[in-house]
Amino acid sequence: MLLNVIRGIFIIVIFAALFVSITSEAANPTNPEKLTQNQIWVVFIGGLTVAVLVLFIDWVLPKKSLSALAGVFFGLIVGIFFSWALSLVLDMVNDVFKLELVGNNLKLTKWIMGICICYFVISYVMRTKDDVRFIIPYVEFSRQTKGIRPLILDTSVIIDGRIADICQSKLFDAPLVVPRFVLNELQLIADSADKLKRVRGRRGLDILHKLQNNTLIEVQLDDTPPPGVDVNAPVDQKLVAFTKNCDGKLVTNDYNLSKVAAVRQVDVININDLANSLKTVVLPGEPMTVRIIKAGEESQQGIGYLDDGTMVVVEEGKGKIGEKVQITVTSALQTSAGRMIFGKYERTARENNNSDRNDDNDQNDRQNNYRQKKQYS
Secondary structure (H helix, E strand, C coil), X not given: CHHHHHHHHHHHHHHHHHHHXXXXXXXXXXCCCCCCHHXXXXXXXXXXXXXXXXXXXXXXXXXXXXXXXXXXXXXXXXXXHHHHHHHHXXXXXXXXXXXXXXXXXXXXXXHHHHHHHHHHHHHHXXXXXXXXXXXXXXXXXXXXXXXXXXXXECHHHHXXXXXXXHXXXXXXXXXXXXXXXXXXXXXXXXXXXXXXXXXXXXXXXXXXXHHHHCCCCCEEEECCCCXXXXXXXXXXXXXXXXXXHHCCEEEECCHHHXXXXXXXXXXXXXXHHHHHHCCCCCCCCCEEEEEEEEECCCCCEEEEECCCCCEEEEECCHHHCCCEEEEEEEEEEEECCEEEEEEEEXXXXXXXXXXXXHHHHHHHHHHHHHHHHHHHC
């Protein structure tokens, strides 16, 4: 919107400069070389043609956006400086090559040149936001980020929903940024013909609405297209380019996207890694209480889960399915799927006695069966 206002002001200023210059030239009685009617129209139409050409060149250039109005004033100051420098060059060229630009003609040329230069500089600053680089031979001084870096949300992390609980805990105080193409992908998933995708998309939109209503965090929707990326490029590619351009941190739970972003030197916060880091830390020999849910793959093994989803493999726990038992941790294993804890259920003396009796009864039963088979044979 601001860029369109600047374009309108540019056209008005060009028109006003042409009108004032032509009318002052025609109304000057001391000028022996007044412009004829045809010359007036040529100057007027030529100036407007230059303005339209400048707007066309600006329109076909890659577009970015401006996040701070200070960029306009910075561009204006730089444009005025370059206009002043080029006006000196124009005077020198006029004297050397005898262009016969004198009086209002020379003034009009300088005005149009200055307006065009200021417009181009302001437009460039608006397109490149605050990513301004000052380059000298062999040395490049790049922009240094100050303050809190924004967190760029991925589609998968919004659908996952844990980001809302994390923000509620006040762990993140940086603003959350949702690019427009991520919101479009959420809407596309929510409108999918597949029921599962439709449910996931609607959940993502609900989580995003919940984040916007959260007074503890700031959520921004950014319409800025990622620079140097085709409009039809995959969303992951756009996310990496967008995060790198705004110098933010990418928040996701996609393992492959995390690796690609790391290769592009983009900081990533993986929700799965964060969750694994916050899981219970246990040491061998520590006691633990766990409910046995099902039998394990090995003989006499039982499987249980902690409140955070960590799987616990219990030796000698097959007979305690559905019960809470006290176990002793033997080891812990960290895998790509999460953390696994191995423990052993220590039977009491009474259970050992009952087990011994059961073993004796089983042995007696086998012996009796053997005698009966031998008698019949």
